[in-house]
Every structure is written in structure tokens, then in C-alpha cells.
Amino acid sequence: xxxxxxxxxxxxxxxxxxxxxxxxxxxxxxxxxxxxxxxxxxxxxxxxxxxxxxxxxxxxxxxxxxxxxxxxxxxxxxxxxxxxxxxxxxxxxxxxxxxxxxxxxxxxxxxxxxxxxxxxxxxxxxxxxxxxxxxxxxxxxxxxxxxxxxxxxxxxxxxxxxxxxxxxxxxxxxxxxxxxxxxxxxxxxxxxxxxxxxxxxxxxxxxxxxxxxxxxxxxxxxxxxxxxxxxxxxxxxxxxxxxxxxxxxxxxxxxxxxxxxxxxxxxxxxxxxxxxxxxxxxxxxxxxxxxxxxxxxxxxxxxxxxxxxxxxxxxxxxxxxxxxxxxxxxxxxxxxxxxxxxxxxxxxxxxxxxxxxxxxxxxxxxxxxxxxxxxxxxxxxxxxxxxxxxxxxxxxxxxxxxxxxxxxxxxxxxxxxxxxxxxxxxxxxxxxxxxxxxxxxxxxxxxxxxxxxxxxxxxxxxxxxxxxxxxxxxxxxxxxxxxxxxxxxxxxxxxxxxxxxxxxxxxxxxxxxxxxxxxxxxxxxxxxxxxxxxxxxxxxxxxxxxxxxxxxxxxxxxxxxxx
Numbered sequence: 001x002x003x004x005x006x007x008x009x010x011x012x013x014x015x016x017x018x019x020x021x022x023x024x025x026x027x028x029x030x031x032x033x034x035x036x037x038x039x040x041x042x043x044x045x046x047x048x049x050x051x052x053x054x055x056x057x058x059x060x061x062x063x064x065x066x067x068x069x070x071x072x073x074x075x076x077x078x079x080x081x082x083x084x085x086x087x088x089x090x091x092x093x094x095x096x097x098x099x100x101x102x103x104x105x106x107x108x109x110x111x112x113x114x115x116x117x118x119x120x121x122x123x124x125x126x127x128x129x130x131x132x133x134x135x136x137x138x139x140x141x142x143x144x145x146x147x148x149x150x151x152x153x154x155x156x157x158x159x160x161x162x163x164x165x166x167x168x169x170x171x172x173x174x175x176x177x178x179x180x181x182x183x184x185x186x187x188x189x190x191x192x193x194x195x196x197x198x199x200x201x202x203x204x205x206x207x208x209x210x211x212x213x214x215x216x217x218x219x220x221x222x223x224x225x226x227x228x229x230x231x232x233x234x235x236x237x238x239x240x241x242x243x244x245x246x247x248x249x250x251x252x253x254x255x256x257x258x259x260x261x262x263x264x265x266x267x268x269x270x271x272x273x274x275x276x277x278x279x280x281x282x283x284x285x286x287x288x289x290x291x292x293x294x295x296x297x298x299x300x301x302x303x304x305x306x307x308x309x310x311x312x313x314x315x316x317x318x319x320x321x322x323x324x325x326x327x328x329x330x331x332x333x334x335x336x337x338x339x340x341x342x343x344x345x346x347x348x349x350x351x352x353x354x355x356x357x358x359x360x361x362x363x364x365x366x367x368x369x370x371x372x373x374x375x376x377x378x379x380x381x382x383x384x385x386x387x388x389x390x391x392x393x394x395x396x397x398x399x400x401x402x403x404x405x406x407x408x409x410x411x412x413x414x415x416x417x418x419x420x421x422x423x424x425x426x427x428x429x430x431x432x433x434x435x436x437x438x439x440x441x442x443x444x445x446x447x448x449x450x451x452x453x454x455x456x457x458x459x460x461x462x463x464x465x466x467x468x469x470x471x472x473x474x475x476x477x478x479x480x481x482x483x484x485x486x487x488x489x490x491x492x493x494x495x496x497x498x499x500x501x502x503x504x505x506x507x508x509x510x511x512x513x514x515x516x517x518x519x520x521x522x523x524x525x526x527x528x529x530x531x532x533x534x535x536x537x538x539x540x541x542x543x544x545x546x547x548x549x550x551x552x553x554x555x556x557x558x559x560x561x562x563x
Contacts, residue, residue, distance in 0.1 A: 315440075
């Protein structure tokens with residue numbers, strides 16, 4: 001079916017009082033809009049479905065959510081009654097239609113006689129990941145678009161191991177989904193399905209279990225910490241408020257402050273616009289509050305509280321945003337240093353980072369006798385390494401990637417902004433007790449392991465035209481592999497398109513230069529972006545930043561020339 005045929009199918013099947021029907025009428029004579037919204041069925045990327053909340057097959061709406069859910073229901077049913085009885089746990093964030101999509105998903109699963117668990121209201125993504133294994137479910141579903149702009153929503157699928165679905169499972173689900181027209185999904189009513197007994201609403205005791213597990217990840221406690229350290233936290237109008245507040249208060253921190261304007265959920269993210277803590281602009285209100293209260297550390301989580309980012313006060317009293325790599329350096333070092341001091345560093349310790357994350361953390365891990373493994377981006381891949389590690393006698397200690405995602409628990413198999421926040425606040429309080437700040441510690445790490453520079457720019461290219469241009473860019477780079485960048489020779493190129501060693505196939509190119517610098521390029525699996533990663537190590541931070549900038553400018557000029 002082409003875009004026009006899909007559009008006509010929707011126009012024929014939708015009732016005139018359906019809100020989506022009016023959207024169809026509005027685009028009826030707009031060929032480009034029809035092509036944009038109906039050229040494909042929205043499919044699984046790095047983390048399930050993600051798209052704008054609007055009419056269309058290439059969008060998030062109750063019809064496409066229902067289609068995906070019925071396909072997943074059929075996939076679960078193919079495993080038999082035991083899988084159906086294990087069931088599915090569902091969570092959602094604060095976005096437009098998140099609760100509605102959650103209830104619609106629950107009703108369809110229950111209609112298929114699959115045991116279904118939901119929360120009373122919004123919950124953080126890491127709690128959902130925790131609950132998949134805690135409840136012994138066959139699968140999990142989270143209605144969230146993470147840090148995307150307000151127009152987006154999404155649908156993350158998890159499997160029984162607590163990870164986002166692997167490529168194998170995703171392919172199996174997709175095969176069932178593709179068999180269905182959205183109009184073949186049974187019409188359901190949540191209240192009617194709830195009365196049948198297949199849906200269970202989880203109470204607050206399950207929140208308590210998640211918080212207790214997060215607290216169990218502590219490295220230091222009590223008199224080792226300065227619990228009066230001034231700090232600021234913002235949930236960016238998402239769902240981090242409840243778990244972060246419980247964690248901080250129960251750990252005994254006495255001088256931390258919410259950004260009040262961003263404490264309550266807001267699907268329009270009015271106070272921040274683009275709710276991504278990776279973007280320093282998201283810290284504007286946190287910086288203003290931080291100056292008022294003398295905060296040493298500013299923190300933020302994204303709307304579903306899986307991503308976590310920080311700003312540190314430097315020696316001049318200014319707030320400095322850290323990228324995900326830099327926060328990772330601090331966490332890797334803090335965990336390993338603490339474990340070593342406590343005598344709990346395992347004989348075969350292991351950490352995992354993505355292939356586009358800085359190799360400085362590898363140097364830190366190796367200094368403690370810990371092996372740093374690599375994976376593709378995404379925590380289905382990072383945490384997906386855990387079974388392999390355990391089978392081979394390794395103890396998993398930490399996993400992370402440069403896009404401000406951190407996984408400190410082998411049980412919570414997704415990035416977790418709450419546990420990352422706990423470890424960073426704890427580290428700040430621990431070093432403050434020793435007369436140092438986290439900013440001081442970061443400088444010490446550069447002095448010890450090398451002056452690295454990190455830069456992760458991206459190009460946002462929306463829509464069908466943008467997707468096609470991204471494909472042309474990747475093709476051009478593959479067909480015209482540079483032999484020299486910014487006057488530095490390219491020594492090695494790794495193309496992951498067909499896999500590399502034990503890393504599965506992925507659309508990623510990685511270039512290693514003779515001076516130790518390297519860079520990578522890949523399309524995003526969840527957003528309309530092509531992403532770049534630049535890393536340089538020199539004998540000073542200033543020199544590293546200078547060389548990294550030159551490499552970036554050379555590469556970006558080459559790619560931007562592709563029309």
C-alpha cells in the first residue's frame with residue numbers, strides 16, 4: 001500500500017466523530033503531508049516506537065498503539081499460557097496521550113487474556129525496567145518519548161530479562177505487528193476489561209521496593225558524607241519528582257532544592273521547551289536557583305527520569321555543564337575507587353560502554369584491573385551484555401553511554417537517572433568531606449589519565465526528506481572514506497554495517513587517527529538526527545579542545561556538503 005492508499009483506508013474506516021478523522025480532512029488535499037504521515041508504518045527503532053502524536057501510520061495515535069499492542073499480544077501468546085500468565089507491566093510518563101495510550105494498551109492485552117499490571121499514574125522508566133524482573137513478567141511496555149520535544153510520544157518494549165527488546169525479539173514482535181491493519185484490532189474498553197480481572201493496579205509498596213534497591217547501590221554513607229552540601233535538582237516537569245525526592249530525603253541530604261517551576265508534570269514543558277538535560281539551556285532555572293542557594297551541584301533528569309545530567313560550580317563560582325562522558329568519568333572512578341577502598345572490588349570486574357563513548361573511561365577501569373566491554377548504543381545492548389558477563393565469571397559494576405545514560409545495577413537493566421543522581425550526590429558529599437569538589441576531581445582525572453576533549457554534535461533533519469538526506473550522508477561517507485582529517489592521518493576505519501568482532505551489525509562508522517583522536521558517525525534510531533562523536537587526547541585540555549574543534553569542523557563541512 002502506498003501513502004495515498006493508506007490515507008484512503010483511514011478515511012474510509014474512521015468514524016466522523018473520531019478526533020483523527022478531522023485531522024484527515026485537514027490534510028486531504030495536501031499531497032506532501034499525506035506522504036509525510038502515511039509513507040510507512042511506524043516501526044521499532046533503538047527503543048521501540050517513537051513519533052509525533054497525530055493522525056497517520058507514521059505517527060503515535062491510538063490506532064498505531066493498538067496495532068503494536070495486538071501484535072505484541074500475539075507474539076506473547078505464541079509462547080503459550082505460561083507467558084500469558086506472567087504477563088506485561090506497563091508504565092507511562094507525563095506526555096500528551098500517555099495515560100490514554102497506557103490504558104488502551106492494558107485493555108488490549110487484557111482482552112487477549114494476558115495478565116497486565118499498571119501503575120496508578122506516571123512512573124519513571126527505570127522503575128518500569130525494575131518491575132519487569134521483580135514481577136517476573138514476560139514483557140514490559142513504557143509509554144514515553146524520553147527527552148523528545150512535546151509533540152512526540154513513544155512506546156518502549158521490554159522483554160523478560162528486564163532489557164529493552166533485543167533485535168531478535170523486536171523482529172518477532174514486528175513480524176506479528178506487520179500482519180495487522182490497525183482496523184483489525186478489537187475495540188476495547190478499559191473499565192470493562194478491568195472488571196474481568198486480568199488487570200492489576202500496583203500500589204505504593206512497589207515504589208518502595210524500587211527506592212530501596214536504588215539506595216542499596218550506595219558506595220559510602222554516614223559520617224563519610226557531608227550531608228549539608230548545597231544542591232539543586234530539576235525533573236524538567238517530568239516524572240522524576242517522587243522517586244528523586246524519596247531517595248534524597250532517605251539518604252539524609254539536608255540542603256538540596258527543587259526547581260519549583262519544574263517540579264510538577266507538564267506535557268507542554270512550558271518552562272524548558274526542549275526537555276533534554278544534555279542541553280545546557282535546560283539548566284537555566286536551575287542555575288538561577290543555584291546562585292541563590294550557593295549550590296555546588298546542579299542536576300536534572302529528563303521527562304521519564306532515565307537520563308541524568310549535571311552542572312558543576314567551578315573554582316570561579318560559575319556553573320559548568322558536563323557532557324555524558326565527563327559525568328561517566330566521575331562515576332566510573334567513584335565506583336571503582338570506593339570499591340577498592342572497601343575491599344569489595346571483584347577479581348573479575350566488568351563495565352560496559354557504547355562504541356561511541358569516550359575511551360578515557362576504559363583507561364580508568366583498566367587502572368583498577370577492571371575490563372571495559374563495548375556494545376552498540378542503547379541500553380538494550382549495554383545491559384544486554386550482563387548475562388554474557390555473568391556466564392563468563394565477571395561481576396557487572398556499571399554501564400553507561402555518552403548520551404547521559406547510566407546503569408549502576410545489574411537488576412535495573414536500563415538507564416536510571418535516579419540511581420545515577422544518588423551516586424553523583426553521594427560522590428559530591430564524599431569529596432566535599434575531603435575538601436574537594438567534583439570539579440576538582442574531574443581535573444585530577446584529566447591530569448592522571450590524559451586531557452581528553454569530547455564533542456557530540458548532531459544534525460536534526462526532520463521528515464521524509466530529512467531521513468533521505470541522512471541516508472545520502474551515510475552513503476557518501478562510506479563511498480568517500482577520508483584518509484586525512486584536519487591534517488591528521490586516518491589510520492583505521494571500522495564500519496559496523498555488517499558487524500565487527502562480537503559487536504552486531506549497525507549503521508555506524510568509526511575513524512581512528514594517528515594522534516590518538518577518533519570520531520564516529522551514525523543515524524539516531526529514535527530521533528530525526530544524524531549524530532557525530534569526536535574525541536581527542538592531548539597534553540593539555542586546551543590543546544585537546546583545539547584539535548577536537550579542527551577535526552569537527554573538517555568532518556562537518558564534508559557531511560554538510562551532501563544535499
